[in-house]
Structures are given as structure tokens and as C-alpha cells.
Amino acid sequence: MHPVSAHTPAPRRCDSCRKAPRGKLHCHNWLDDIPGGYADFDIVEVQFKNTRKGYYRNTTGLDIAKGDLVAVEASPGHDIGEITLTGRLVALQMKKAGLKRDAEIKRIFRKAKPSDIEKYEEAKARENDTMIKARKIAEDLNLNMKIGDVEYQGDGNKAIFYYIADERVDFRKLIKVLAETFRVRIEMKQIGARQEAGRIGGIGPCGRPLCCSTWMTNFVSVATSAARFQDISLNPQKLAGQCAKLKCCLNFEVDAYVESVRQMPSKDIRLETADNTYFHFKTDIFKREITYSTDRQMAANLVTIPAKRAFEVIALNKAGEKPLSLIPEGSEKPQPKKDFIDLVGQDSLTRFDKTKKKKKKKPQQPKDGNQQPRPKDGQQRPPKANDRKGGNSQPKDKGQQPKPQQPQDATQKPSRGDKGNDRRQQPNKQRQQPRQPKQPKQQPQQKPE
Template identity: 65%
Template sequence: MDYKNMKFKMWNGCDRGLCCKAVGRQDRQLNTYDWLADVPGNAESTDLVEVQFKNTRKGYYHNVNNLDLKKGDIVAVEANPGHDVGVVTLTGRLVKLQIKKANLKSQDDIKRIYRLAKQVDLDKAKEAKSREHDTMIQSRQIAKDLGLKMKIGDVEYQGDGNKAIFYYIADERVDFRQLIKVLADTFHVRIEMKQIGARQEAGRIGGTGPCGRELCCATWMKNFVSVSTNAARYQDISLNPQKLAGMCAKLKCCLNYEVDNYVEASRKMPPKDAVLQTADGEFHQFKVDILAGLITYSSDKNLASNLETITAERAKEIIEMNKQGEKPLSLMENGKMKETSKSIDLLNESDLSRFDKAKKKKKNKNRNANRPEKGDNRQPNGNRPEKNENRQPNGNNRNRDNRNKGPRQQGNRPQQGNNNKPKQASNNKPQQGENNKPQQGENNKPQEDKK
């Protein structure tokens, strides 16, 4: 079946791909999901268009020429001075909400879209982009020579190459007036300086976080909220700076993702300093599982002794009983804790080191069953393969197939104590040259064949 040419019918009868304008390719950072893309008349509701440039820089423009713009189109937009080249990332009603989110109150900040980018515009933009890395290296050296305490993290050229934006990081206020003059004389472009923080720098550079996924600031997060150590305390996370810090050397933004759930769940827990009094003694809070609603109590205030795990409801019940002067027999309700349903972890009992352990050879039970009893060191024929099949027939080969052939056919088997000499038979005599005679003092005499 040809899936490439397959088309799906929408509810409004449009002959196009399912939600084709909602999700763009994830080759651009901070893409916005247009959940109004398939609403009839969405694109014609406003002429505002969102255009994204290098990394995390976005702009909002008026489509004054009524161009048929779609998500992913490359356009030439108005700039000061000249023009810039960017990619359309959003159209329709959601652009108005994005403008409110960006706090653009002045209409002067919204410029115009000139045209769809031509090949000449693309060539100029590609040439300007190729100079960005070398410009950043030279500008860092210039700032170092001037003795400025700042770091130039990124350089972005305008689409026509007439302007360059220098993104820098500085802990203190920096006087870069002399730096702008030197940069303008060196690169012969208009210079614009923008100060960014450590989080914005990590978003522009990108990378992979300790969770194994791409950084949130480099994919979807644009507005940064302050993160404090209280978020780690609410979630009962150890205050280890190395584990709490992200790629930007600041506290991880993901510490704020679940803190609201922990705050809400912590309100249902009893006070930490509450002491539970029972007939067995006093118990102090030792460990808390906030989301599961379980509390572990210890009989010692400072050590883990006689640990008992109960639910938060049971702890509150005992506190109320203590206020009334009553003491339960134990922390457990009726001697047992109510079983709480937990999610099953299939890999809970597995150990990754199991691949490093050497496999133990299993003994063959059938093989051991066919062995003779203790005292008989000779193996009967057929139990083991011969170690050397190329030995001469006249040699000292005790496991030769034709030696005990006669007695085995008569139903005679080796008995205990017969270690050195085969049974006598009329048609099977030991050959000369074999050392199979019993020694003196040993009970190794062969038994006579009873017929």
C-alpha cells in the first residue's frame, strides 16, 4: 500500500493530510502546536504571523501582501536596517495569544513581511551564517584584550549580512562602548549587544540532560521561572548541588514540574514533630513517602530502631487517640497494615550485573544415574566416549568395547569392590600386558561367576 500518496478526509471535507499544519518538523526550536490548524477560516482570521530565526529568537509580523503562508515557509521580513530571513512557525488565531505571552504592547515592534525568500536571499543568509563562528572567536579575543569581564556566547548575523547580534554573559555591569567601536571597525557591520543569562545560553547551545532527553530550554521552554531549593525540600530530595544543577550550572528547571503535587500531598500528612504513643512505647517520624501516603516511625528519635510503616490516616487516628488520653496496643491497625495497591515494576527484581556472572554448568542427572556404585572406578561400556579412539588394539585400553562384551550379554554387571580386574568369563579373558592384578592386602578379589 502506498502510504505516501494516501490522503485522509477531514470532518469538514478538506482533501489534505490529517492535521498537516498543526505540527511542524522538529528541526526548529520552540515550535508551537497549532491545535486550531484544522478549524475553517483560522488562517484568514488575522494577518499576524510568527517567524523564527536562529535558535530561540522569534518575531511577529504583519502579512500585508496577503501571501499564502504555511508553516515551514522561508520568508524575507522587515529589519532595521535591511531585511532578515526566517521561517514561518505559526499562523492564525494563536499568534495573538503568543504576542500577549511575549508582552509586545507597542505596535511598532510588529513589522511587515516582504515576500517569500528568493534564491538570492537564501545565498546571502547562508554566506552570513558561515561567518558567525569565526566572528565569535575573534570577538572573544577582543573582549579579553580590552579586559572586559564578559563572555560572548553566540553571534547571529542578519539575513542580508548588514547587522550582527552579539549575545554575552556577565555577572556585573559592563561598559562595552569601546568594544562596540572595535567590533564595528573589525567586521564592518552594525553591532547590537544583548545580555542573556546562563539558562538562555544553554537554550541557544542545546544539549542532552541527565534524563537522556534534549534540554527543555532548547526545545519548548521560552519563559524561565526562578527555581529555589525549597522545591527540592518539598520533594524530599537531598540537597546535593552536583545532582540538582543542570547543564547551565543552575538549579534544574524540572524541579518545578512536580512540586505542586508534592505540596498538595504533604498537606494530608501529619506533623513531622508529632510523637505517637502506644502501649509499646513512643514512636518518632523517621521517613515519609509523600505520594504513597506512607510514614515510617522509629522507637528511637535519632536512630532507626523497631521501624514500623503505617498510612497517614492511621497516624492521624493515633494522634487523635493520644489527645483523648488513649493509647493503642500497636501502631498497626489490628496488627496488620492495610495493603495499598502499587504499580508493578517488571524490572524490580532484575539485576544488571547478571550479564557479568559466569554461567554455572548444570550436572546431568541422567549421566550420574548411569554411573556404577562407589568402589568401582571402572566405567561400564557405553557410559562415556573413549578419550582416545586411535589407540592400538593391543595397548592398555581399559575401556575397550569388546572387553566386557561377553559378561554384559550374560547379564553380569560389575559389583562393589571390583576395582582392578574384570570378571572371568569363558569367552572373555584379559590380555597379556595389562596391569589388572589385585594387590596384596586389598579386598579386590574378583567374585566367581555364578551360573
Template identity: 65%
Template sequence: MDYNNKKFMIYNGCDRGLCIRGCGRQDRQLNTYDWLADVPGNATSTNLVEVQFKNTRKGYYHNVNNLDLKKGDIVAVEANPGHDIGVVTLTGKLVELQIRKANLKSADDIKRIYRIAKPVDMDKYREAKSREHDTMIQSRQIAKNLNLQMKIGDVEYQGDGNKAIFYYIADERVDFRQLIKVLAETFHVRIEMKQIGARQEAGRIGGTGPCGRELCCATWMKNFVSVSTGAARYQDISLNPQKLAGMCAKLKCCLNYEVDNYIEASRKLPSKEVVLQTKDNDYYLVKSDILAGLVTYSTDKKVMANVEVITARRALEIIEMNKRGEKPETLLEDGATKKQERTVDLLENESLTRFDKNKKKRKPKNRNGKQAPKGRNKPAEAQAKKNTDTDKGGNTEKE
């Protein structure tokens, strides 16, 4: 191992490079890197611990027994009623920041950690989790029989199996009092109903987005921000509902990621209403490359005619010249005729089907399903060509 390259190495508790204590199990959703794990006294700065349960559900608890907890430990925590089983995902000072972000206003929301999970606890936990899928299928059928306009998207059993949380989606208000009675009689557990939205359902179920990566709501997003079509307009994206919608059939959350940069960059671009006047013609703005700072002008508003691509700085200079009553010779700087250099596209001359294998043509089959002998199923024109002989005058005679 090359110890000279310390930049990309991970050390176990050392004071150099990254610390392995800050890295958690990557099979947990909403994983948070603890960048304060190496700081001396961080673990004892607070007794608050973040514990994650199934999918995206997290809770915050007091470590009243002063257990030596680390990221990835499985613990038994206080629940109502009984206890629940979860995985420690964060300890130390960062937990206080997470609680502030979660907007926990009541101190009753922070319960206690009992102990590190025992083998008996894990056996009950696995037994309860094995019933979740069948319970969800049965509960959907029960809701359908009661004619309730709702969809049960997920079921989560408590670690001790005494309680089950049913996550459902409904467009309107649903009276599920009769449903709770039927579910309690069927599954013999305490029932809790939680209504979630389409975004929360996508985060709990998970999936792969059109970008090829796992959904953001299922990996790192902890709260949802409203997304409007204005974000697409600022980024000059076509308002196509099929392309703008995500797996949850709502607008993609990633539309908000770069909108601030686009708004800041668009302030340096000229207005679409301003017409650039030169000595030879008037030019109208037809297209803008916001991040690159390039604008495309045409001599016609509707048709791309005499197209010129210039920088936004040059366009603003011409606007100032027009305000003073001056007109430049051309749009290009200093009368240059050189076109703007295009970015190099490595796949410009490549075909999208270059890796596709050529399919072999299948031989035709006769009526019995067997492959016909060679020469029997040739086209009639080919057969006629063999049986004819053309003379120099163009007349054909049969042999």
C-alpha cells in the first residue's frame, strides 16, 4: 500500500485523511456523512442519537444509559407501545442540527434508547418484517371491498410486532374508521394510519430516475420543496409534462437544483424585446445559451435567416451604441467574420447503432414448417431471368 498518497486514503480513527467512523453502511437510505467523527469529544457532546427504521423513517432518541453507540449499531428504542428496532445513523453534534432541521417542537417526540439489540429482539424483528408484504396485499383488498378511495402504498411493522403503520395515498379526505376495525380484527395488531403524498411514496419505495441514478428522495433528500414550471422556464427547458415529470408523476425535484445559477446568469443576457441595429440589417434574439453566455440573432423573428452567434457582452455593447444613435458595421466584434468556435463533440460522427449486431436473415420455410431447399423459393423475376436469353436487339427468347 502506498502510504505517500494520503489524500485519498481512509484511516481508522487516525488524525489524517478521512475517517472511517464518518462512513456509514451504504445500504441505508438518507445516509449522512459524519464529518465531525474525528473531533475529540464529539460523541460525548450530547446524548442525542439519530436512528433510522424502514426506508425513510427516522427518529431521535436520548442515550440515557450512556451506551457506546457507533454508526451502524442496531438498537432497541422506546415506542408506544413496546419497543422498536432501528439502526444508528448519526451521533454527536450533528444530531442537534438534524433535529433543528426536522422541526421537532415537542420534547415528547424524543424518546429513549433501551439497549443494543439482542438475538431475541432480532428474531422478533425478522418475523415481523416477513409479514409486511402479505399484510399490504391483504389490506389493499380490504380497502377495495369497503369502497374507499385510497391506496395503501406501504406497511411497516414495529420491531416487536405489536404495531403496524399503514402508509396510504388519497386525493380526498377518507373516513377509515371501519377500515381500522377490520384491519385490527384481521392482523391482531395495533393499527396506525399515515397519509403521505406521491413524493413521499416514491421515496419509500425507491427506484431509478431518468438520469440513471437512484431517486434523490430515496437516497439523500430529507424534505421536499415545491417545484413550479417557472424553474423550467428560467432554464429554457421545453414545457413537456412527460419529460418534466418524475417517477412520482410530479415535477422533478432536480429542476430546483440549478435554477439559482440560471437566474443569476440570465441577468447578464440582453432582453428578448430589444432589437440590435446594424448598418446592414436589424437582428432579433431567437435563442440564448444561458450558462455559456452566448446569444443567437436572426434577421427574421420567425425564420432562422442570416444567423449570427455572439457573446452577451458584445450584444450589450451594441445596445449601448444604439442608444447613442450609433450603428456598428456587423454584429461581430471589430467587423470580424470568424464564426464562434464550437465545442468538440467526440461522438458527433458516431452512429447510435454501432454496437448493434447484424441480425442473420432467416431462411424461408415451406408449408410443412421445414426449411425449403436452396433455389426453390427464389423470386419469380430471378427464375425468369435464368430461363431467358436476351439478344443484342433487346428481344428475349425462351431456351
């Protein structure tokens, strides 16, 4: 293959593909640029709000293309929609939808005018308020139903109410009240819970947009047997989707599981050996391994063997023979699983926490910069010049001689520090003497007058 040069043009895309995101209603016209008249067809596909599509005939021969807004025939009045597909591919889409070409097909009136688009935008702005009021009316009438969405026709003369109900609902009185309140023609359409989730949209537990809102157009019933075949726990909270029904993705791989289970021995078969009887405990379909236990109710003496060995033991038991053990002689014993070793430390929960490290105190260097080397092990530290512990202390000035130390006499006054020590050692004399009671004061004698 030749490398793509910088001047290679990019693949051509239509304007509608660049403007709108591709959803489940998108269909690429792969017959558009094929010569031979495949692009000529008088029926076009028109898409309306939400998931509604229709097929209309271009009787007047209008020059329309994909992405144009057109006014089409409706009952009553007209509706506004966008052309999504033209050409011979429309015939294949009609066949897929179950429509015949000879059936009665409505026609296209004209391309949408600015006045038509203005009416369409005004009608579209009233949909949310209409839905809220309709829900209150249905609640006042005690109807067991939920109005999920409202869609106005392009000219504003008709409104379609989409509702959800588990049981049959008699909404004849509701239609009269809605017609008197909104002054439009009312049409009721029932949808399921899965279709409502597809209209609303959302993110699934897998992290991707919901399948019903992106590419699924028809819904197949899902049973709990699909979860049993795949050995999924029957937890309703995990098996249910946002529509409160079983997830549609349970049906995606169930056929592969059913086919692989058929190639494994049955769970009801027990294996007989010379020393014990083994019952089925669990099956690993991907590794094609089966684990057996000596107890039917709990895990005891678990032994894991491949499916091929299980079939061999079953054949021996049918012939009336019992092997010594499930694991064949001479086979390599399964090596124990090595524990996970985190060399980098990325799985530690405290790897971002700051560890407090004690700072080591640096030795103080003398001001003159003459730093002595540290003594090695077993050597004594040489005395410093101003070391008080050493006996040979030299004065700072060379001319002055050190004063001789005089022995302290008993009559010598102790220093301030010695006083404190003497006070602590000598008992307090005043505290040792008992306190004498106070004598009352003698009043002066009065002199006789």
C-alpha cells in the first residue's frame, strides 16, 4: 500500500452527517454515487421528532436532497419533517418496514417556507407545558397511566400523546378533557417501558449510551434463563436496566454460552473414584475446566480437572471401573498461583500521603572554619580548645595567664546555683517548728478618773 500523501483529499461526507450526530435512525445511502439510475426514485424517507419515520411520494418532482425540511401531507393539515434518505435504497427500507410500493402513500406538498418553520417552532415550544398539564389531568381522573411525551404536528392542529400503562386504560373521558383544554386534535399512542427508556436515553452500567437509544429498533423479550446459562447471580437490582426490565444485553451472548455448555459434562453426573465420590461444584466455560467437591452442599476437597478428563472418568464409571483419583497419574500438578508483587508501588493506597521524615541535626561548625574530622570507631575525641571538660583550657588572649583555681572553703559563700542545691538538700527549719497558737491581744487597762 502506498503511503497517503498530505495532498490526498479527505473522504466526502454529506452535510447532514456533519451537522447531526448519527443515531439509530441514521442510514447511509451507499447507492448515491453509483451510476445507472440507482439514485432516481420517487419515494423519499422523512423523519420527524423522536423515533417516527414516514415514506412520502414526490409527485411534483421537487428538487430535494438529504437534510431538507419539507411540508408533507397529514390528517388534518400538514406536518414538517426532514428528508433522511433518497434513491433506490428507500425501496429496501420500505421492504424492511413491511410496506409495499403499491400501498397508499401520502405525498410531499412543498419545501418548508419560513412561515411553516416559524409555526413548527412555536408548536414545539408548547410540548413540555402540555405534557405537565396532561399528567395532572390524568391524575385527577384516577387513571393508572403515565404520559411520557407529547409531539405536536408541524401546523399545530394535532398533538400525539405517548403513554405507558400496565393494564388497559379507558381514556375516552381523558381525550375529551384534553381536547377542551388545548383546542387541538388528540391522538393517543401506547409505548412500552423499553421504548420510553430509548426515547429518554442515558448511560448504562457499562459506561456506554443505552443500546435502545443508539442502535436497537426492535425489542426481544428477555428471560431469567439467559442469566442462568451465563452463571450470573439472579440479583434483580443488577439484572434490571433503567426501564426496570431485564437488560437487553443478556441476550447478546447467551447463544454462545448455550452452545459451549452442550460440550461440557452434565452437572448432575457424579464421579466415582476408589477413595471418594465427587459432585459438581462450578464450571469455567472459557477455560473448559470443572471443579468437583466431595460434599454436595459445601466446598470440601475441591479438585479442578479439564473437561476431557471428566469425560474419561465418566466412561470408566459406566464400564464399572473406578480410577484411583480424578487427577491422572503422571500429570503435572497444578502450580500454586504466585502472589501479586507490587514492585512499583502503584497499588498502594497511601502512596500519595506525605511521610514525615526526621531531619538529622547537622554538627555545628566553628566560626573560624577549622573543623576537625570525626573520630573513627574505637578512637577518643580530641579535646577542643575551649572544651570545659578537658583540663588544659587555654585563654583567648595569649598574654594573659589563666587564674589558678582556688579550693572552696567551708566559709566561702556558695554561688547562686549552689544555693538552690543547698536549699533542696537542707530541710526547712521554719517548717519543722510547730506553729504556736496566737495569743489574744491584751486590752489596755483604763485608769480610774
